[in-house]
Structures are given as C-alpha cells and as structure tokens.
Amino acid sequence: MPLEEQHPTAGCPGLFIDQALYSESALLCLYGWSPSPARSIARLTLISPDVQLELADRLHRLPRPDLLNAFPALQGDEFGLFAVLAVTPKQMQGASLCLETRHGEISTFVIKPRLVEWIESTQLIRAMGSPVLSNLPRLVAQLHTQYSFEVAQRLARLAAEWMETHHAALPLAISEPAHYGFFALDRAWALGDGGLLMMGWRFNPHRLGVQIHMHTLSGQSLNLTDRLFSVPRSDVAEAYRSQFPDIPEETGWMSHARLPTVPGDVRLIELRPAEGSSRWLRVPDTRNPLTGSALVREILGWVPQPQRMRRR
Incomplete structure (x- = not known):
C-alpha cells in the first residue's frame, strides 16, 4: 500500500498529529500535541507489520502557546510534542501510533505522513530548534544501519549549524529549582x-532526576551525569542557605569530559529532565593564552580544597 501524498490533521483521544513529514525514504518528523501530560503517558509506540518503535525517550515535549486560546486548560504544562525518527519505507507501510496512558487507556490511529522534499523537513526541524540534538547520536547510528548515510550527514550538518548559530545566546547558568534545579x-579549559x-x-x-549531557558540533554526545566531582563552594551555600537551609557546602563541581577539544570549540550542555523539555547551556569560552605549567597553576587555583573532592 503506497504512502499517501496528503493527509489532514490526524489523531485520537489523547494524541493529535498536526504534521507528519516523511523525506528521503528515511526520516519521519512528527509534530503535534497531547492533552495528557508527559507524566500520564505510559507508552507511545509506532507499530507496523515490520517494526515496533518505542517513542517515549525519543519524543520531546514543548510548549504550544498557539493552543491556549482554544484550550485554556492546557496552560502551565508542555503539551506540544516533536520527534524525528529513522524509519524505512517498509516500516512505514501500515504504520500506526499507539498511545497507552497510566490509567490503562489505549488509543491507536493509522499515521499517513506527507511525502516531502528534504528542505521542508529541515524547515520544521529548524523551527523546533534544539530537541533534535538530544537524540542525534542514536538517530545518526540508526540511519547508518539503514544505509541512509547521506541523510545522516545532512542531519548532522543541520545540528552543527544550529549549534554554531545559537550557542552564543545560550546562558551559562539556569535557576529553575522546581524543574531543573540550579x-x-x-x-572551562x-x-x-x-x-x-x-x-x-x-x-x-x-x-529531580535531571541528566546532564554534553554535545559537540560533530554530533558526539557524552553523558556527564555521573562524571561530576563535588567540591566545596561555601559562597554558593551561604547565598542560598536562607532559602534552602539544608543546602550542602559541596555544591561545586568539576568534570573532565574525555572528548578531544581545542580552544574555541563549541560545546553545549543539555539538562534533560525525566519529563518535559530539556534546557540548554553553553560551555564558557575555552580560548586561553596560558599553556604548560602556567595553565596547570591556573586550573589548580580554581580548585577549592582539592583534598575534599569526591564524586557525587
């Protein structure tokens, strides 16, 4: 059964797809929304006779302010969703999306993507911004297994372009204790x-179960969540103790990311929560005139009480 060229907005109770784009016989982009918060969704699966793809960890939740006038009850949560998936034409034949909530409700509908040129897919990906970066290494690897090498390269270039364009505007810190912490x-050196x-x-x-990932322009990603070593930061503890009496003194951290890096290389940090969208930070400028022993002395000068370092 051939894929349909056009389709209206499709959906079922609990899930609506506004755009489903399929390009290069390899890449499926889904953009839509769900009135069910992420925490109430148990499983979201793409099912066809040839494949069953779990989408829970590939689906990115995001705000949809365009829906608030029609659905004011959606305010205050991220009900939008976006996903980029590596799917072959055979896997797309007769494919359906199956949504299962934690209350046991199951909804299924056939997905009929619109066949588009690469440029239309890239326009949607660019409009979404950073979410595609989160799963880029796995997505590129999947495209390679499907022998879609050119699509993988295009996607990697698109992600690198986004990083180069937007990294300077990203913050160096985030203070959202209810969602991401501080x-x-x-x-950085x-x-x-x-x-x-x-x-x-x-x-x-x-x-909060927030994971910390570092991303490079070349599409590499490194999970730093368990690679942060705690160091004392009495200045931070004192600044926040009136608000959080239980704040420990060892709020400082240092981390050695073992990915080759030369001064000036762009690196981004992703704070990935268990639910909801990620937050992105830039790594401080690494260009430094110091080298050799002078650089070592500078680094040591930044380490407070090194004898008390421990991994948290």
Missing part, C-alpha cells in the same frame, strides 16, 4: 586530545 558553568575540563556549581533541592 546549574552553572564558571570556567580545552586540553586538546586530553579533552575538556569544566568547573561550576549545582544544587538540586528537590532531587
């Missing part, structure tokens, strides 16, 4: 083949 980058050394501070008063 996280800040103070300094490019060590060439030795990787990247970063220092900053963080505090997660509500013990």
Whole structure:
C-alpha cells in the first residue's frame, strides 16, 4: 500500500498529529500535541507489520502557546510534542501510533505522513530548534544501519549549524529549582586530545532526576551525569542557605569530559529532565593564552580544597 501524498490533521483521544513529514525514504518528523501530560503517558509506540518503535525517550515535549486560546486548560504544562525518527519505507507501510496512558487507556490511529522534499523537513526541524540534538547520536547510528548515510550527514550538518548559530545566546547558568534545579558553568579549559575540563556549581533541592549531557558540533554526545566531582563552594551555600537551609557546602563541581577539544570549540550542555523539555547551556569560552605549567597553576587555583573532592 503506497504512502499517501496528503493527509489532514490526524489523531485520537489523547494524541493529535498536526504534521507528519516523511523525506528521503528515511526520516519521519512528527509534530503535534497531547492533552495528557508527559507524566500520564505510559507508552507511545509506532507499530507496523515490520517494526515496533518505542517513542517515549525519543519524543520531546514543548510548549504550544498557539493552543491556549482554544484550550485554556492546557496552560502551565508542555503539551506540544516533536520527534524525528529513522524509519524505512517498509516500516512505514501500515504504520500506526499507539498511545497507552497510566490509567490503562489505549488509543491507536493509522499515521499517513506527507511525502516531502528534504528542505521542508529541515524547515520544521529548524523551527523546533534544539530537541533534535538530544537524540542525534542514536538517530545518526540508526540511519547508518539503514544505509541512509547521506541523510545522516545532512542531519548532522543541520545540528552543527544550529549549534554554531545559537550557542552564543545560550546562558551559562539556569535557576529553575522546581524543574531543573540550579546549574552553572564558571570556567572551562580545552586540553586538546586530553579533552575538556569544566568547573561550576549545582544544587538540586528537590532531587529531580535531571541528566546532564554534553554535545559537540560533530554530533558526539557524552553523558556527564555521573562524571561530576563535588567540591566545596561555601559562597554558593551561604547565598542560598536562607532559602534552602539544608543546602550542602559541596555544591561545586568539576568534570573532565574525555572528548578531544581545542580552544574555541563549541560545546553545549543539555539538562534533560525525566519529563518535559530539556534546557540548554553553553560551555564558557575555552580560548586561553596560558599553556604548560602556567595553565596547570591556573586550573589548580580554581580548585577549592582539592583534598575534599569526591564524586557525587
């Protein structure tokens, strides 16, 4: 059964797809919304006779302010959704989206994407911004297994273009204790083949399950969540103790990311919560006139009480 050239907005109770674009016989872009908050969705699956893809960790939730006038009850949560998937034409034949809520409700509808040129897919991806970066390494790997090497290269170039264009406008710190906690980058040193050394501070008063990922222009990604070493930062603890009496002194952190980095390389940090959209930060400028022993002395000068360092 051939894929249909056109389709209206499709959906079922709990899930609506405004745009489904399929390009290069390889890439499926889904953009829509769900009145069900992310926390109430148990599973979202793309099912066809040839494949079953779990979309829960590939789906990005985002605000949809355009819906608020028609659905004022949606205010205050991220009900929009966006996904970029590597899907072959065979896998697309008869494909359906199946939504299962934590209350046991199941809804299914056939997905009929519109066949488009690459440029239309890129326009949607650009409009969405950073979400495609989160899954880029896995997405590129999947495209390679499908022998869609050119599409993988195009997607990687698109992501690199977004990083180069937007990184300078990204913040160095975020203060959203209810959703992401506090996280800040103070300094970074490019060590060439030795990787990247970063220092900053963080505090997660509500013990949120936020993962920390670093991304490069080449599409590499490194999970830093368990690679942050705690160091004392009494200045941070004192500044926030009136608001959070239980804040520990060891709110500082340092991390060695073992991805080759030369001064001036663009690196982004993604704070990825268990639910909702990610927040993005830029790594401080790594260009530094110091080298050799002078650079080592500068780095050591930034380490407070190194004998008390420990991994958190």
